[in-house]
Amino acid sequence: MPTTISFLLPPIMLVASNIFMTFAWYGHLKHKGTAIALAVTLSWGIAFFEYCLAVPANRLGSAVYSTAQLKTIQEVITLLVFAGFSVFWLKESLTLNHAIGFLLIALGAAFVFRG
Template sequence: MPTVLLLIGSNIFMTIAWYWHLKGGMHKPLITVILLSWGIAFVEYCLAVPANRIGYAGGWTPGQLKIAQEAIALTVFGVFMVAVLGEPLSWRHAGAFLCIMGAVAFLFAGR
């Protein structure tokens, strides 16, 4: 459970670092956006690295860690896309989400 919680926190910061400037920050100089994003991404790394170490030590394979991270990233981004960027979800988003969840199921089946 600590692995999942750390990955959720990590992906929240990753999504903010990568996409915050698309809503209201497009007028900022690119170098400013890059430096601010690096600062935010530092927190993401401070959560992602321990998440992966804890998960691996707990018996997760690298593939399981990666696919879990991708599933969490897609979920976090979906919420951010709707709540912050104001974009609607469509059936294509649902289809992509189901494909990722299928990949999670394949890697975790029988575990």
């Protein structure tokens, strides 16, 4: 019988893993003067920690979520983390069009969870 922690732990781990991955993919954009080889090496190192969280999150999550649901959870988390990252790390503004686009994606994701 799945417990509350079975439902909550995988998304929490996916949030943490996505923070690492967002920094791995986009964090270097704040430091464009850095050599690309260094950016790639540092990004690869950061991505290691993302995998250390994402792989177990998906393994644990597969006990209570379908694969499509896990992927959908990941994509919604990606949008939320990226939105915060863009504003707070890259100092970029999110526009109404961004919000509408993200909302439409989230609405599409909701259909994956409909019985």
